[in-house]
Amino acid sequence: MRNQYLTSRGDICYEFVLYKTRTQAQADRECAVNGGNLVTVKDKRVEDFIGDMLHKLRYNGRVWIGLNDIATEGEYHWSTGKKATYLNWAPHEPTLFLSTIEDCVILDVKKHMQWFDTPCHLRQYEYICEYSIEQDVSRCPADLIRNQYLTARGDICYEFVLHQTKIHTHAEQECAVNGGNLVTVKDKSVEDFIGDMLHKFRYNERVWIGLNDIITEGEYHWSTGEKATYFNWAPHEPTMFLSTFEDCVILDVKKDMQWLDTPCLIGFHHYICEYREYPLVTHLCH
CATH class of the missing domain: 3.10.100.10 (Mannose-Binding Protein A, subunit A)
Incomplete structure:
Protein backbone atom coordinates (compact mmCIF):
# COMPACT_ATOMS: atom_id res chain seq x y z
CA MET A 1 0.00 0.00 0.00
CA ARG A 2 1.53 3.32 -1.13
CA ASN A 3 0.11 6.20 0.91
CA GLN A 4 0.95 8.84 3.48
CA TYR A 5 1.64 6.15 6.09
CA LEU A 6 4.65 4.78 4.20
CA THR A 7 7.95 6.66 3.99
CA SER A 8 11.69 6.08 3.95
CA ARG A 9 14.70 7.59 5.70
CA GLY A 10 18.19 6.49 4.83
CA ASP A 11 18.15 2.74 4.28
CA ILE A 12 14.99 2.14 6.35
CA CYS A 13 11.39 2.06 5.12
CA TYR A 14 8.82 3.02 7.80
CA GLU A 15 5.17 1.99 7.84
CA PHE A 16 2.99 3.96 10.28
CA VAL A 17 0.09 1.62 11.05
CA LEU A 18 -2.27 4.14 12.62
CA TYR A 19 -5.54 2.74 11.29
CA LYS A 20 -5.76 -0.45 13.39
CA THR A 21 -4.63 -1.70 16.80
CA ARG A 22 -2.89 -4.92 17.83
CA THR A 23 -1.17 -6.47 20.84
CA GLN A 24 2.62 -6.20 20.72
CA ALA A 25 3.08 -9.78 19.52
CA GLN A 26 0.41 -9.39 16.84
CA ALA A 27 1.93 -6.10 15.67
CA ASP A 28 5.42 -7.61 15.42
CA ARG A 29 4.03 -10.55 13.43
CA GLU A 30 2.23 -8.21 11.03
CA CYS A 31 5.49 -6.31 10.44
CA ALA A 32 7.23 -9.64 9.81
CA VAL A 33 4.82 -10.50 6.98
CA ASN A 34 6.70 -8.03 4.77
CA GLY A 35 10.12 -8.92 6.20
CA GLY A 36 10.21 -6.24 8.89
CA ASN A 37 9.85 -5.71 12.62
CA LEU A 38 8.53 -3.15 15.08
CA VAL A 39 10.48 0.09 14.85
CA THR A 40 13.93 0.57 16.38
CA VAL A 41 14.35 4.03 17.92
CA LYS A 42 18.11 3.83 18.05
CA ASP A 43 18.79 7.50 18.81
CA LYS A 44 17.29 10.97 19.20
CA ARG A 45 17.47 11.65 15.47
CA VAL A 46 15.26 8.66 14.67
CA GLU A 47 12.89 9.67 17.45
CA ASP A 48 12.65 13.22 16.09
CA PHE A 49 11.94 11.86 12.61
CA ILE A 50 9.16 9.63 13.98
CA GLY A 51 7.77 12.55 15.96
CA ASP A 52 7.73 14.76 12.88
CA MET A 53 5.91 12.09 10.89
CA LEU A 54 3.31 11.49 13.62
CA HIS A 55 2.74 15.25 13.88
CA LYS A 56 2.32 15.43 10.10
CA LEU A 57 -0.24 12.63 10.32
CA ARG A 58 -1.99 14.49 13.19
CA TYR A 59 -1.58 11.54 15.51
CA ASN A 60 -1.31 12.04 19.28
CA GLY A 61 -1.88 8.58 20.73
CA ARG A 62 0.37 5.70 21.78
CA VAL A 63 2.25 3.30 19.49
CA TRP A 64 4.16 0.08 19.98
CA ILE A 65 7.90 0.30 19.37
CA GLY A 66 10.23 -2.69 19.17
CA LEU A 67 11.79 -2.32 22.62
CA ASN A 68 11.24 -5.13 25.13
CA ASP A 69 12.86 -7.12 27.94
CA ILE A 70 11.04 -10.37 27.19
CA ALA A 71 14.22 -12.50 27.06
CA THR A 72 15.86 -11.22 30.27
CA GLU A 73 14.13 -9.00 32.82
CA GLY A 74 15.65 -5.51 32.88
CA GLU A 75 17.81 -6.01 29.75
CA TYR A 76 16.16 -4.11 26.93
CA HIS A 77 16.63 -5.15 23.32
CA TRP A 78 14.94 -4.20 20.07
CA SER A 79 12.89 -6.62 17.99
CA THR A 80 15.98 -7.06 15.80
CA GLY A 81 17.84 -8.49 18.81
CA LYS A 82 20.11 -5.46 19.12
CA LYS A 83 20.73 -4.17 22.65
CA ALA A 84 19.22 -0.73 23.31
CA THR A 85 21.69 2.09 23.98
CA TYR A 86 19.28 5.02 23.68
CA LEU A 87 16.29 5.22 26.04
CA ASN A 88 13.65 7.90 26.58
CA TRP A 89 11.69 6.67 29.58
CA ALA A 90 8.95 8.77 31.15
CA PRO A 91 9.48 9.62 34.84
CA HIS A 92 9.27 6.54 37.11
CA GLU A 93 9.52 4.22 34.10
CA PRO A 94 10.09 1.34 33.72
CA THR A 95 7.86 0.48 36.69
CA LEU A 96 9.73 -1.88 38.98
CA PHE A 97 6.75 -3.29 40.95
CA LEU A 98 5.16 -4.59 37.73
CA SER A 99 8.42 -5.38 35.95
CA THR A 100 7.78 -9.10 35.62
CA ILE A 101 4.66 -8.60 33.49
CA GLU A 102 5.39 -5.27 31.77
CA ASP A 103 7.88 -6.48 29.19
CA CYS A 104 6.97 -4.37 26.15
CA VAL A 105 7.15 -0.65 25.42
CA ILE A 106 4.89 2.03 23.97
CA LEU A 107 5.79 5.55 22.85
CA ASP A 108 3.31 8.22 24.02
CA VAL A 109 3.09 11.19 21.66
CA LYS A 110 1.13 13.34 24.12
CA LYS A 111 3.81 12.86 26.76
CA HIS A 112 6.62 14.34 24.66
CA MET A 113 7.42 11.07 22.88
CA GLN A 114 8.39 9.41 26.18
CA TRP A 115 8.29 5.65 26.69
CA PHE A 116 6.26 3.44 29.03
CA ASP A 117 6.62 -0.25 29.76
CA THR A 118 3.37 -2.20 29.52
CA PRO A 119 2.18 -5.81 29.25
CA CYS A 120 2.71 -7.29 25.80
CA HIS A 121 -0.61 -9.12 25.47
CA LEU A 122 -3.25 -7.20 27.47
CA ARG A 123 -3.66 -3.98 25.48
CA GLN A 124 -3.81 -3.03 21.83
CA TYR A 125 -2.18 0.00 20.23
CA GLU A 126 -1.29 1.31 16.80
CA TYR A 127 2.27 0.57 15.76
CA ILE A 128 5.19 1.40 13.47
CA CYS A 129 6.97 -1.18 11.31
CA GLU A 130 10.43 -0.80 9.80
CA TYR A 131 11.93 -2.60 6.81
CA SER A 132 15.52 -2.60 5.61
CA ILE A 133 15.79 -1.24 2.08
CA GLU A 134 18.05 -3.20 -0.22
CA GLN A 135 20.64 -0.76 -1.50
CA ASP A 136 20.97 -1.78 -5.15
CA VAL A 137 24.21 -0.20 -6.39
CA SER A 138 24.36 -2.41 -9.50
CA ARG A 139 23.11 0.52 -11.58
CA CYS A 140 25.59 3.02 -10.20
CA PRO A 141 28.41 3.99 -12.61
CA ALA A 142 30.45 0.90 -13.40
CA ASP A 143 33.82 2.44 -12.52
CA LEU A 144 32.86 3.28 -8.95
CA ILE A 145 34.30 1.00 -6.27
CA ARG A 146 31.63 -1.19 -4.64
CA ASN A 147 32.18 -0.77 -0.91
CA GLN A 148 30.48 0.68 2.17
CA TYR A 149 31.04 4.23 0.90
Whole structure:
Protein backbone atom coordinates (compact mmCIF):
# COMPACT_ATOMS: atom_id res chain seq x y z
CA MET A 1 0.00 0.00 0.00
CA ARG A 2 1.53 3.32 -1.13
CA ASN A 3 0.11 6.20 0.91
CA GLN A 4 0.95 8.84 3.48
CA TYR A 5 1.64 6.15 6.09
CA LEU A 6 4.65 4.78 4.20
CA THR A 7 7.95 6.66 3.99
CA SER A 8 11.69 6.08 3.95
CA ARG A 9 14.70 7.59 5.70
CA GLY A 10 18.19 6.49 4.83
CA ASP A 11 18.15 2.74 4.28
CA ILE A 12 14.99 2.14 6.35
CA CYS A 13 11.39 2.06 5.12
CA TYR A 14 8.82 3.02 7.80
CA GLU A 15 5.17 1.99 7.84
CA PHE A 16 2.99 3.96 10.28
CA VAL A 17 0.09 1.62 11.05
CA LEU A 18 -2.27 4.14 12.62
CA TYR A 19 -5.54 2.74 11.29
CA LYS A 20 -5.76 -0.45 13.39
CA THR A 21 -4.63 -1.70 16.80
CA ARG A 22 -2.89 -4.92 17.83
CA THR A 23 -1.17 -6.47 20.84
CA GLN A 24 2.62 -6.20 20.72
CA ALA A 25 3.08 -9.78 19.52
CA GLN A 26 0.41 -9.39 16.84
CA ALA A 27 1.93 -6.10 15.67
CA ASP A 28 5.42 -7.61 15.42
CA ARG A 29 4.03 -10.55 13.43
CA GLU A 30 2.23 -8.21 11.03
CA CYS A 31 5.49 -6.31 10.44
CA ALA A 32 7.23 -9.64 9.81
CA VAL A 33 4.82 -10.50 6.98
CA ASN A 34 6.70 -8.03 4.77
CA GLY A 35 10.12 -8.92 6.20
CA GLY A 36 10.21 -6.24 8.89
CA ASN A 37 9.85 -5.71 12.62
CA LEU A 38 8.53 -3.15 15.08
CA VAL A 39 10.48 0.09 14.85
CA THR A 40 13.93 0.57 16.38
CA VAL A 41 14.35 4.03 17.92
CA LYS A 42 18.11 3.83 18.05
CA ASP A 43 18.79 7.50 18.81
CA LYS A 44 17.29 10.97 19.20
CA ARG A 45 17.47 11.65 15.47
CA VAL A 46 15.26 8.66 14.67
CA GLU A 47 12.89 9.67 17.45
CA ASP A 48 12.65 13.22 16.09
CA PHE A 49 11.94 11.86 12.61
CA ILE A 50 9.16 9.63 13.98
CA GLY A 51 7.77 12.55 15.96
CA ASP A 52 7.73 14.76 12.88
CA MET A 53 5.91 12.09 10.89
CA LEU A 54 3.31 11.49 13.62
CA HIS A 55 2.74 15.25 13.88
CA LYS A 56 2.32 15.43 10.10
CA LEU A 57 -0.24 12.63 10.32
CA ARG A 58 -1.99 14.49 13.19
CA TYR A 59 -1.58 11.54 15.51
CA ASN A 60 -1.31 12.04 19.28
CA GLY A 61 -1.88 8.58 20.73
CA ARG A 62 0.37 5.70 21.78
CA VAL A 63 2.25 3.30 19.49
CA TRP A 64 4.16 0.08 19.98
CA ILE A 65 7.90 0.30 19.37
CA GLY A 66 10.23 -2.69 19.17
CA LEU A 67 11.79 -2.32 22.62
CA ASN A 68 11.24 -5.13 25.13
CA ASP A 69 12.86 -7.12 27.94
CA ILE A 70 11.04 -10.37 27.19
CA ALA A 71 14.22 -12.50 27.06
CA THR A 72 15.86 -11.22 30.27
CA GLU A 73 14.13 -9.00 32.82
CA GLY A 74 15.65 -5.51 32.88
CA GLU A 75 17.81 -6.01 29.75
CA TYR A 76 16.16 -4.11 26.93
CA HIS A 77 16.63 -5.15 23.32
CA TRP A 78 14.94 -4.20 20.07
CA SER A 79 12.89 -6.62 17.99
CA THR A 80 15.98 -7.06 15.80
CA GLY A 81 17.84 -8.49 18.81
CA LYS A 82 20.11 -5.46 19.12
CA LYS A 83 20.73 -4.17 22.65
CA ALA A 84 19.22 -0.73 23.31
CA THR A 85 21.69 2.09 23.98
CA TYR A 86 19.28 5.02 23.68
CA LEU A 87 16.29 5.22 26.04
CA ASN A 88 13.65 7.90 26.58
CA TRP A 89 11.69 6.67 29.58
CA ALA A 90 8.95 8.77 31.15
CA PRO A 91 9.48 9.62 34.84
CA HIS A 92 9.27 6.54 37.11
CA GLU A 93 9.52 4.22 34.10
CA PRO A 94 10.09 1.34 33.72
CA THR A 95 7.86 0.48 36.69
CA LEU A 96 9.73 -1.88 38.98
CA PHE A 97 6.75 -3.29 40.95
CA LEU A 98 5.16 -4.59 37.73
CA SER A 99 8.42 -5.38 35.95
CA THR A 100 7.78 -9.10 35.62
CA ILE A 101 4.66 -8.60 33.49
CA GLU A 102 5.39 -5.27 31.77
CA ASP A 103 7.88 -6.48 29.19
CA CYS A 104 6.97 -4.37 26.15
CA VAL A 105 7.15 -0.65 25.42
CA ILE A 106 4.89 2.03 23.97
CA LEU A 107 5.79 5.55 22.85
CA ASP A 108 3.31 8.22 24.02
CA VAL A 109 3.09 11.19 21.66
CA LYS A 110 1.13 13.34 24.12
CA LYS A 111 3.81 12.86 26.76
CA HIS A 112 6.62 14.34 24.66
CA MET A 113 7.42 11.07 22.88
CA GLN A 114 8.39 9.41 26.18
CA TRP A 115 8.29 5.65 26.69
CA PHE A 116 6.26 3.44 29.03
CA ASP A 117 6.62 -0.25 29.76
CA THR A 118 3.37 -2.20 29.52
CA PRO A 119 2.18 -5.81 29.25
CA CYS A 120 2.71 -7.29 25.80
CA HIS A 121 -0.61 -9.12 25.47
CA LEU A 122 -3.25 -7.20 27.47
CA ARG A 123 -3.66 -3.98 25.48
CA GLN A 124 -3.81 -3.03 21.83
CA TYR A 125 -2.18 0.00 20.23
CA GLU A 126 -1.29 1.31 16.80
CA TYR A 127 2.27 0.57 15.76
CA ILE A 128 5.19 1.40 13.47
CA CYS A 129 6.97 -1.18 11.31
CA GLU A 130 10.43 -0.80 9.80
CA TYR A 131 11.93 -2.60 6.81
CA SER A 132 15.52 -2.60 5.61
CA ILE A 133 15.79 -1.24 2.08
CA GLU A 134 18.05 -3.20 -0.22
CA GLN A 135 20.64 -0.76 -1.50
CA ASP A 136 20.97 -1.78 -5.15
CA VAL A 137 24.21 -0.20 -6.39
CA SER A 138 24.36 -2.41 -9.50
CA ARG A 139 23.11 0.52 -11.58
CA CYS A 140 25.59 3.02 -10.20
CA PRO A 141 28.41 3.99 -12.61
CA ALA A 142 30.45 0.90 -13.40
CA ASP A 143 33.82 2.44 -12.52
CA LEU A 144 32.86 3.28 -8.95
CA ILE A 145 34.30 1.00 -6.27
CA ARG A 146 31.63 -1.19 -4.64
CA ASN A 147 32.18 -0.77 -0.91
CA GLN A 148 30.48 0.68 2.17
CA TYR A 149 31.04 4.23 0.90
CA LEU A 150 28.77 3.72 -2.12
CA THR A 151 25.04 3.59 -1.51
CA ALA A 152 21.72 4.41 -3.14
CA ARG A 153 18.62 6.29 -2.07
CA GLY A 154 15.66 6.78 -4.33
CA ASP A 155 17.00 7.36 -7.84
CA ILE A 156 20.41 8.66 -6.71
CA CYS A 157 23.71 6.91 -6.02
CA TYR A 158 25.86 8.54 -3.35
CA GLU A 159 29.63 8.17 -3.12
CA PHE A 160 31.14 9.27 0.20
CA VAL A 161 34.73 10.19 -0.66
CA LEU A 162 36.25 10.20 2.81
CA HIS A 163 39.66 8.77 1.92
CA GLN A 164 41.06 11.84 0.13
CA THR A 165 40.70 15.62 0.25
CA LYS A 166 40.43 18.08 -2.63
CA ILE A 167 39.73 21.75 -3.21
CA HIS A 168 36.15 22.35 -4.33
CA THR A 169 36.94 22.57 -8.04
CA HIS A 170 38.94 19.34 -8.09
CA ALA A 171 36.28 17.53 -6.03
CA GLU A 172 33.65 18.59 -8.57
CA GLN A 173 35.87 17.37 -11.40
CA GLU A 174 36.36 13.99 -9.69
CA CYS A 175 32.59 13.53 -9.41
CA ALA A 176 32.16 14.52 -13.07
CA VAL A 177 34.52 11.75 -14.25
CA ASN A 178 31.69 9.24 -13.70
CA GLY A 179 28.91 11.58 -14.77
CA GLY A 180 28.09 13.01 -11.37
CA ASN A 181 28.41 16.19 -9.35
CA LEU A 182 28.88 17.29 -5.75
CA VAL A 183 25.90 16.38 -3.62
CA THR A 184 22.63 18.32 -3.67
CA VAL A 185 21.14 18.67 -0.17
CA LYS A 186 17.72 19.69 -1.44
CA ASP A 187 15.81 19.23 1.84
CA LYS A 188 15.97 18.06 5.45
CA SER A 189 15.32 14.41 4.55
CA VAL A 190 18.41 14.30 2.32
CA GLU A 191 20.45 16.02 5.01
CA ASP A 192 19.28 13.49 7.61
CA PHE A 193 20.21 10.64 5.27
CA ILE A 194 23.70 12.10 4.76
CA GLY A 195 24.06 12.64 8.50
CA ASP A 196 23.08 9.05 9.24
CA MET A 197 25.62 7.75 6.73
CA LEU A 198 28.43 9.95 8.08
CA HIS A 199 27.54 8.87 11.62
CA LYS A 200 27.69 5.24 10.49
CA PHE A 201 31.23 5.93 9.20
CA ARG A 202 32.12 7.65 12.50
CA TYR A 203 33.00 10.74 10.53
CA ASN A 204 32.87 14.17 12.23
CA GLU A 205 34.76 16.55 9.95
CA ARG A 206 33.77 18.80 7.01
CA VAL A 207 32.72 17.84 3.48
CA TRP A 208 32.16 19.78 0.30
CA ILE A 209 28.57 19.94 -0.93
CA GLY A 210 27.44 21.22 -4.30
CA LEU A 211 26.10 24.60 -3.11
CA ASN A 212 27.80 27.74 -4.42
CA ASP A 213 27.23 31.33 -5.57
CA ILE A 214 30.07 31.36 -8.10
CA ILE A 215 27.99 32.80 -10.96
CA THR A 216 26.08 35.54 -9.13
CA GLU A 217 27.08 36.75 -5.68
CA GLY A 218 24.43 35.88 -3.10
CA GLU A 219 22.38 33.65 -5.44
CA TYR A 220 23.00 30.08 -4.39
CA HIS A 221 22.65 27.21 -6.81
CA TRP A 222 23.61 23.53 -6.69
CA SER A 223 26.22 22.01 -8.99
CA THR A 224 23.35 20.76 -11.15
CA GLY A 225 22.31 24.37 -11.81
CA GLU A 226 19.19 24.02 -9.66
CA LYS A 227 18.41 27.03 -7.47
CA ALA A 228 18.68 26.26 -3.76
CA THR A 229 15.49 26.50 -1.70
CA TYR A 230 16.65 24.70 1.46
CA PHE A 231 19.49 26.07 3.63
CA ASN A 232 21.07 25.09 6.93
CA TRP A 233 23.54 27.89 7.52
CA ALA A 234 25.53 28.06 10.74
CA PRO A 235 25.04 31.28 12.76
CA HIS A 236 26.48 34.37 10.98
CA GLU A 237 26.78 32.44 7.72
CA PRO A 238 27.21 33.19 4.90
CA THR A 239 29.80 35.77 5.96
CA MET A 240 29.05 39.09 4.30
CA PHE A 241 32.47 40.73 4.68
CA LEU A 242 34.20 37.89 2.82
CA SER A 243 31.33 37.18 0.44
CA THR A 244 33.18 38.13 -2.75
CA PHE A 245 35.60 35.21 -2.53
CA GLU A 246 33.84 32.70 -0.26
CA ASP A 247 31.72 31.23 -3.03
CA CYS A 248 31.60 27.53 -2.07
CA VAL A 249 30.04 25.65 0.84
CA ILE A 250 31.07 22.95 3.29
CA LEU A 251 28.90 20.92 5.62
CA ASP A 252 30.34 20.68 9.14
CA VAL A 253 29.34 17.46 10.92
CA LYS A 254 30.61 18.70 14.30
CA LYS A 255 28.39 21.78 14.01
CA ASP A 256 25.15 19.76 13.77
CA MET A 257 25.44 19.42 9.99
CA GLN A 258 25.36 23.21 9.52
CA TRP A 259 26.81 24.91 6.46
CA LEU A 260 29.70 27.38 6.12
CA ASP A 261 30.71 29.38 3.08
CA THR A 262 34.41 29.18 2.23
CA PRO A 263 36.81 29.89 -0.65
CA CYS A 264 36.56 27.35 -3.46
CA LEU A 265 40.29 27.12 -4.18
CA ILE A 266 41.94 27.20 -0.74
CA GLY A 267 40.57 24.57 1.66
CA PHE A 268 41.04 20.82 1.19
CA HIS A 269 38.09 18.72 2.34
CA HIS A 270 36.49 15.34 1.81
CA TYR A 271 33.40 15.36 -0.38
CA ILE A 272 30.24 13.54 -1.45
CA CYS A 273 29.38 12.83 -5.09
CA GLU A 274 25.92 12.03 -6.42
CA TYR A 275 24.95 10.24 -9.62
CA ARG A 276 21.39 10.49 -10.89
CA GLU A 277 18.98 8.13 -12.66
CA TYR A 278 20.18 4.91 -11.06
CA PRO A 279 17.02 3.64 -9.37
CA LEU A 280 16.78 1.80 -6.11
CA VAL A 281 14.44 -1.18 -5.95
CA THR A 282 12.65 -2.25 -2.79
CA HIS A 283 9.53 -4.31 -2.12
CA LEU A 284 7.60 -1.73 -0.11
CA CYS A 285 8.84 1.86 -0.33
CA HIS A 286 9.66 2.03 -4.04
